[in-house]
Amino acid sequence: MDTLRLAGKISVREVTYPKIASKLTHYLFENMTETKGNSTCRDKSGNDLSVEEKRAAVASVVESRIFANSPRLKEFLIYVTEKSLSEEGADLSAKSIGFHLYGRDTVDETNSANFVRVEAGRLRRSLDDYYDSDGRADAVRVQIRKGGYAPTFERHVVSAQSPAADGTARPLLSGGPKKLRLVLFACVLLAVIALGVFEVLRPGPRPDDAELAARVERQALMEQSPAALEAANMALQARGLIYPIFDAHRQMLTTELFRAAIEIDPNSALPYAGAAQTLGSLALLSIAGARHDNFLAEAREMRDRALELDADHEWVQSAAGWVAFVERDFESAMRYSERALSLAPENGNVLDFYGVVAVASGEFEKGLQAGDRDRPREGENTRFAYLNILGAAYFHLGLYHEAISAFEEGNASGGPVSALGVVYLAAAYSSVGREQDGRRMIDQIEKSWPGFPIEEFLTRLHREPDTARQLVKKLRSVGWSE
Structure with a gap:
């Protein structure tokens, strides 16, 4: 049963040697280390962490490959971290972040809150991607919980061994025949993976997973028939x-x-x-x-x-x-x-x-x-x-x-x-007071797509009539008429 459960941890869609090795290593740590029934030791409050450790955790994130092309997310994370570490941490509202970090208008609170909420959602997803890949071994993790913008920190330490009931250290392979069977199976699987890793690391160009799958599919189609x-x-x-x-x-x-x-x-x-x-x-x-x-x-x-x-x-x-x-x-x-x-x-x-x-x-x-x-x-x-x-x-x-x-x-x-894209751009210009640019876009629609039924098409496209009416209203304000 242990071997079946272990095999089940590895998806069929992910059968590449590096991914198997990563999943197996993670699984072994989860199942071969015990600390009062838990595989890891975590202090989710972060109260035992120093300011330097928290800043170092954030630095690891923003300097990573995942965040390399996301300067705005880097700024967001650094800003809320520094604010939370200072006496001003209590003022981490969407309005405050929108104004101080992005220069958003404090009068238009709804749009500012929407913008900050969207950026926070992107940041949460990117943090999840980071800790699922490059940051998997980070000792300290930072998260932005839903419903707020203040970062939380937690230790994430994998124990090499755990204390037994009498306080003495428990050997890694304790747990009887069941644990031993798991370890033996893991050793055999790791030997197979080692052969695959040799193939992966062997010099010479190799296709990525997507290209390899495409080649296999094309070969199968060719065997079916050249016409296919x-x-x-x-x-x-x-x-x-x-x-x-x-x-x-x-x-x-x-x-x-x-x-x-x-x-x-x-x-x-x-x-x-x-x-x-x-x-x-x-x-x-x-x-x-x-x-x-x-x-x-x-x-x-x-x-x-x-x-x-x-x-x-x-x-x-x-x-x-x-x-x-x-x-x-x-x-x-x-x-x-x-x-x-x-x-x-x-x-x-x-x-x-x-x-x-x-x-x-x-x-x-x-x-x-x-x-x-x-x-x-x-x-x-x-x-x-x-x-x-x-x-x-x-x-x-x-x-x-x-x-x-x-x-x-x-x-x-x-x-x-397309006409639709230009319609949206004209409406967006109208919404920020750029009437001249909006009128220019309307002229382009009439020249490039004469007779395009804007209002009818928008009504047909959108589920809610009010969504179409919102666009039409913006267009009328910069001179468009049916």
């Missing part, structure tokens, strides 16, 4: 051309690529999933009427065929979520999209469709998480679409300056440009 491999390759290439998803001409062209892939191999789920997404977007852009109904009917057919062929593929689940979204079944759309994300949490295409569904469904915090600049992303080229998602989420949370920054960064980086 060609169809999958064409579908993946077309997938990178989907963005911007709210551009009708692009969706029409990309749909034809997916149709061509289907002709090459009618039994490949991927081109059906892609066609379901592009046809769903065309139905959404058509608003209503016969064109809308025809596009949506075909999108459903493509979705159903994809689910029939490979329901466990993240792209198929993402496509099913998108079609449900176009059908205005927002609960199913989120459920499918979250399932896709659980299957491929770092896939950029899955993240982007999930983010759009989340923002349009009113789940703005989830939209922020999907568009987080620091979130790992992989997969076919999505052309910085996540920055538009981030900008829209910021806008609906009342963080207009941050929204403008995200949209402008996306445009400067070569991100996808």
Whole structure:
């Protein structure tokens, strides 16, 4: 039973030698050290820690690889730490942090609190990532608990041995045959891992896990048939051309690529999933009427065929979520999209469709998480679409300056440009008093997308009518009219 439980600690999706070694080492420490029934000694109050130890713990975090590209999170952690260590620690409110650290307007308390809450959430997630990786062996850990901003510190010391009941030191291998069987099994497994580590460390270029998995998949498809491999390759290439998803001409062209892939191999789920997404977007852009109904009917057919062929593929689940979204079944759309994300949490295409569904469904915090600049992303080229998602989420949370920054960064980086993105940017400019820039964006919409039905499309896109009305009101204030 011990060996089965140990094997169960290692997920099948994570079977690489370095990850197995890390998990096994952690498991052995947890199970082979005892301190009154607990595997570690922790003082969660942090009362026994000196100021120097607390500052050193924070320094380890901000100097780590995880925080290398997050200067704002570094500033946040250092600021709240220093405040908590001083006599001013009691004033760690969202209003105070927003004003003193970020220069936020103290009069607009709601937007300031939203901004600080979002940054605190990002910091908590990054701290979790740090202590799950580079900081796993740190003797002192810092956390920002939910519901507040003051940091807490705790010791995190793994005992090499623990005292027995009579006060004498207990040997590491005490515990009888059960413990001995575990140790023997661990030794055998470690020997196997050592061979694998030799392979990993052997000189010469080696593909990463994602590339290795892709190679294996391509080899399997080739063994199935050259047509299967060609169809999958064409579908993946077309997938990178989907963005911007709210551009009708692009969706029409990309749909034809997916149709061509289907002709090459009618039994490949991927081109059906892609066609379901592009046809769903065309139905959404058509608003209503016969064109809308025809596009949506075909999108459903493509979705159903994809689910029939490979329901466990993240792209198929993402496509099913998108079609449900176009059908205005927002609960199913989120459920499918979250399932896709659980299957491929770092896939950029899955993240982007999930983010759009989340923002349009009113789940703005989830939209922020999907568009987080620091979130790992992989997969076919999505052309910085996540920055538009981030900008829209910021806008609906009342963080207009941050929204403008995200949209402008996306445009400067070569991100996808669509009428919807320009609409949001115009509304954000209007919200911060930049009427001239807002009017300039309105002129661009009328020149580049003449006749684009802004109000109808926003109403069709968003779950709540008030969300669409908020945008329209901002546009009218800078001169837009139906």
